[in-house]
Amino acid sequence: MTSGAGAWPPPGLRPAAPAAVIFDFGGVIWNMRWDVCRLLESMHGLSRGSVFTTLYECEAWRDVERGRGDRQGWLTAAHAALEAQVGRALPGLHDAWREAQAPIAENVELIRRLRPPYRLSILSNADLTLRARLRDELRIHDWFDDVVSSAEVGLAKPDPEIYALACTRLGLPPTACVFVDDHEPNVRAAEAGGLRAIVHRHDRGDDLAAQLAAVGVVPRPA
Numbered sequence: 481m482t483s484g485a486g487a488w489p490p491p492g493l494r495p496a497a498p499a500a501v502i503f504d505f506g507g508v509i510w511n512m513r514w515d516v517c518r519l520l521e522s523m524h525g526l527s528r529g530s531v532f533t534t535l536y537e538c539e540a541w542r543d544v545e546r547g548r549g550d551r552q553g554w555l556t557a558a559h560a561a562l563e564a565q566v567g568r569a570l571p572g573l574h575d576a577w578r579e580a581q582a583p584i585a586e587n588v589e590l591i592r593r594l595r596p597p598y599r600l601s602i603l604s605n606a607d608l609t610l611r612a613r614l615r616d617e618l619r620i621h622d623w624f625d626d627v628v629s630s631a632e633v634g635l636a637k638p639d640p641e642i643y644a645l646a647c648t649r650l651g652l653p654p655t656a657c658v659f660v661d662d663h664e665p666n667v668r669a670a671e672a673g674g675l676r677a678i679v680h681r682h683d684r685g686d687d688l689a690a691q692l693a694a695v696g697v698v699p700r701p702a
Contacts, residue, residue, distance in 0.1 A: 499656040505604035507662030516580040534561040547631035593699035601626040638669030
């Protein structure tokens with residue numbers, strides 16, 4: 481199903497069939513393993529959400545995701561923030577969380593079956609390692625017509641400009657594109673920019689194939 485109040489199509493408007501799907505990476509293609517994140521916090525006496533917030537809700541990350549920060553400095557500061565919270569040395573909890581993460585196999589297989597006929601893109605708030613990970617680790621870089629990494633373009637979701645850029649680089653108007661993300665503010669921003677948009681939460685059991693079918697995106701048979 482499409483997301484909340486921005487459900488597609490709006491009353492009285494019959495949209496053209498989608499021509500492209502633009503995917504977030506973390507949470508849609510990549511399993512963030514929130515269960516592991518919570519377990520690490522519990523094991524080490526940390527407040528809920530602290531492993532995530534020390535890594536991603538800080539000025540250092542906002543610089544890194546826009547391509548102007550020091551990646552190692554960001555990671556070092558995030559670990560120091562966790563240690564400051566409990567007042568003692570900790571093992572590398574951010575590293576442990578990342579090591580538990582993996583591709584979402586069913587979503588990856590679904591994406592493979594979307595091309596052709598759809599144009600495909602990734603639009604991710606990510607550091608400069610994303611493209612290499614897609615190419616060398618997941619080996620799916622060539623499945624996509626384009627990859628928009630925030631660190632490469634100096635913009636980050638939910639900035640309106642980054643959605644327009646993703647569509648322009650596909651050679652399509654926003655109304656021809658479907659956007660999938662696990663973070664509702666990013667989806668709302670995409671809808672405001674004219675895209676059809678879906679909140680997909682793999683960790684809550686969402687079925688991406690059914691969500692895409694609801695907006696007219698149908699993959700090739702398996």
